[in-house]
Amino acid sequence: MKNLVTLVSGLLFGFGLLLSGMANPAKVQNFLDLFGTWDPSLAFVMGGAIAVTMPGFWLVTRRSKPLFNTVFHLPTRTDFDMRLIAGSAIFGIGWGLGGFCPGPAVTALPLAAEGTLIFVATMLTGMAASKYLLNRQDNRV
């Protein structure tokens, strides 16, 4: 049951990305291209998602615990550090250049465009490299 629910949430997420146009890099880049072929659709994707998650999260986290877990794993940090800013800035540059972020790239993987395959391979490499460096830094302190 637990695994089925997780599988269904993955499917829902993927379908949402495909339906909304987020899995189409040209559409993502057009959202970011205010002075060119601007396509505001992506704002509606975020709007539609937040319209569901904002009341949804509030409602479900009022329960004492999730259905299949003992606690809610909610981020608690509130500080703004260089890692957050620099990481997000670097992420945004890549997002603009390729038109892909992690979810849509994984969803588009089975469509097997050459560019997607390369993007996912180097994205996973970048993630592992970042994780490795952060681990090393944490162990030193």
Place this chain on the structure above:
Amino acid sequence: MQTEFTPFLSLLGGGLIGASAVLLMATHGRIAGISGILSRILPPASKDQSLPQGLIFLVGLLLAAPLWIVMNGQAPLQTVSTNLPLLALAGVLVGFGSVLGNGCTSGHGVCGISRLSGRSIVATLTFMSTGFVAVLLLRHVFGG
């Protein structure tokens, strides 16, 4: 290249993404952050018990496009750049940056903003701005 403005489909698709995130929160108590789920399955190994569930979620993501083709009889509309070195660079930046910044469009942009997390709002404004600048340079300055 022009893409069609699709407010209704995008709103509906966004709603599905939101529903998935709420489902994950209600059942597992976790944020649907794709960069986090991906990075946890990568080396170096972390002591995190959410790994098997993360893998199942990724299988769901990977099954969405094949299922779409079965249901609609055609692949979803998609234009991926054929500039492979550019996509290779973009991939490294997206991967490295999202792990360094603790999240991407899903974790910060959707889940974090709905929780009114200051960190996520700052992160989202940051990556939207640099994404905008990257497209500006790519399309209007270097004329890609």
